[in-house]
Amino acid sequence: MKVVELRRYPVKSMLGEVVPAADVGARGIAGDRLWAVRDPDGKFGSGKNTRRFRRMPGLFRLRAYAADPAPVVELPDGRRFAATDPDGHRAVSELLGRxxxxxxxxxxxxxxxxxxxxxxxxxxxxxxxxxGGERIDALRFRANVLLDVPGNGFVEDTWPGRRLKIGGQVVLRVVRPLTRCVMIDMAQDRVGDRNDLLKTLAEHHELTFGVHATVEQPGRIAIDDPCSWA
Structure with a gap:
């Protein structure tokens, strides 16, 4: 196994960025989902409605880039602003209609x-x-780490409870499968709308795809890092 793609999403539910390497700490990939869009009643923008999150169509039209001290958000027309900029907040409000x-x-x-x-x-x-034999783009699942694993199958099903070492430093503890929502069928970046992925996972894989993990040993990971069981 080896790392073939690393992604982070500086603002939750916006488009993110592919990075060649990333620091990993107890909270996860540095800068990942550290900010979010918030409405007046305190709920955060997402692709689904829950106790904390509110579905906000249009977020996939925005892209966020990590920066210090706050992410930079890019609008569809190319304008960019810091996440702390009130003018940017107004522009996002206009785009989302709220x-x-x-x-x-x-x-x-x-x-x-x-x-x-x-x-x-x-x-x-x-x-x-x-x-039906299609190639499914990894970006639909908004995962931090894509691993190249030989074969064909839901190999992560046997991973919960195991310790995954990535490169020479980072060790992850796999916790459980990730439950998926309608976001995997939504158009984003280079992929269009579809209506069958979530239904297929419901029928064949209990609505799960991939796994989430906690960080047992922090460090830095990069593309082409080898992975093994610790």
Missing amino acids: PVTLAPEASVPHHDEGPVSVITTASLRRLGELV
Whole structure:
């Protein structure tokens, strides 16, 4: 196994960025989902409605880039602004058709289930077979780490409880499968709308795809890092 793609999403539920390397700490990939769009009643923008999150169509039209001290958000017309800029908040509000601001994480993480999300090429191939032999783009699953794994199947099913070493430093503890929502069928970046992926996972894989993990040993990971069981 080896790392073939690393992604982070500086603002939750916006488009993110592919990075060649990343620092990993107890919270996960540095800068990942550290900010979110917030509406006046305190709920955060997402692709689904929950106690903490509110579905906000249009977020996939925005892209966020990590920066210090706050992410930079890019609008569809190419304008960019810092996540702390009130003019940017107004521009995002106009795009979404609702009043919002951008807010950093407080005491409760913005992650849906865990600090680091992992998917594999083997599972992508299996899901592609189930929907008629198509190639499924990894970006639909918004995972932090894509691992190249030989074969074809939902190999992560046997991973919960195991310790995954990535490169020479980082050790992850795999916790459980990731439950998926309608976001995997939504158009984003280079992929269009579809209506069959979530249904297929419901029928064949209990609505799960990939796993999330906690960080037992921090460090830095990079593309082409080898992976092994610790």
